[in-house]
Amino acid sequence: MQKIITLTTDFGYTDYYTAVLKGKIYSKIGECNLVDISHNIRDYHIEEAGFVLSAAYPHFPKETIHIVSVKAEITPFSPAICVKYDGHYFIATDNGVLSIILGNNEFEEAIYLENDENECSSTVFADCARHLVSGYGLAELGNPVESLYKLNRWADNLNLERNKITGKVVYEDSFGNLITNITKESFERIGKGRKFSIRIKDRSINKINKYFADFKVTSENALLERAGELLATFNDLDLLLVTLLYSKKKDPGGSPKSLMNIQLNDNIVVEFEDEFNY
Template sequence: MKIPSTPIITLTTDFSSDLYRGQMKGVILSINEKVQIIDIGHHTRHYDILEGAFLIWQVSSRFPPGSIHVGVIDPGVGTFRAGLAIKTDKFYFIGPDNGLFSLALKDQRIKTIIQIDPSRFEKVSSTFHGRDLFAPLAAHISLGEKIEDFGQRIEKIKLLKLKKDSIIYIDEFGNIITSIREISPLAKKVIIHYKDRKIKAKFAQAFAGVKAGEFVVLRGSSGYLEIDKNKDSAARDLGAKVGEDIEIHS
């Protein structure tokens, strides 16, 4: 797999503030000042691996082949969890072995996985592998170096299992993305079951299919069913959270 003439490194974290991602960018640029660093998002809910996995999956595939995707949503930093570098037929993924790349990898052919060897890097802290392991490794790969030079090959990594009928992501508009794919193509009305609430909603092609303030279920760009509230927040109305159970029946 060829690295683009202007290498691309993307960052997805739960850091929120500029301090930590700024340090990661500084490390990357000190190794390869010609790389292009793209911020995918840094406001994933703290420690929410599933939300981060969904974000990386949905965004990473839109980048040119050879792009390097770094993910740091890492509640297990400093424990025995491994750091990973994964080469697929299209991209590189670098981050903790906690399932963060599960969804992105299911659409690709894995070629090489290494467990990162911290001894290959200088001054590795126990609390910031994003800066001390993942960022420098991404920069070295952007220079054309092989991931095999930075650790040992492994075969198995931790994978997330999507719960059937659950919430996997909530966007900034309060739209609820579920793990549900199947529904009758003839359905025009559905019932949403969430905790002790039952809500009648239209099954439509777009938000405009209902009046402002009404619930609507549609098939989103991810291929999964979404629960939206036109010009309002469905998540706020329901008090919905990622990982919780939800059902949609026609």
């Protein structure tokens, strides 16, 4: 079976950078399956890269190789690394992106990749992938890593109280939907079935939709008339999502960010009715 190699970068598709990385991998590895997770990560945005890859990688088979080339310049304080975690291999620089994927978990094995000073990250990453496909163990590819450079993860900014959850907007997808770091598990554990109000900016939501179009309407036309209504639901990652029905990032239309000036890292608060008054 051909080895799967995924790519997550901030290269985009306008320049030649994505093609260069792919070309080097194909040149060094005759047969492999390259899968694009995303090449539209915002420039140098490590947190976004970590979020996107952490959502995607569990759906791939064990032993998949994941290359992360976001803010990937190899420096003495950001060396190239390869980490084995959850049965997968992650190749990146030690800039904090992999700490987002691991969360509070420990890696199985990690090494600093040996490389010449003049080698760019795409060459080093492709060489590492070639060695892994050829059956090399990590110990043969470099020196062991004791710990990873750690960023402040989005999950660390979740504050749980008896009657309140305070979280943040952590990601805007291509539809303009805003994903928060409030998990379904924490919502149910703190809420215990109580009535609630989700507050973001000067707006509030008092219902969790089962799906985007979960409105009491009897026709498609009636549903279309509700386009632009603010709603909340849990997405496939079981994270609270806030959006507008039929949200659009580009005109005509609008999104919570463009119409309500909701930005990444803005607070979102869920307040539950006091259990003594419920």
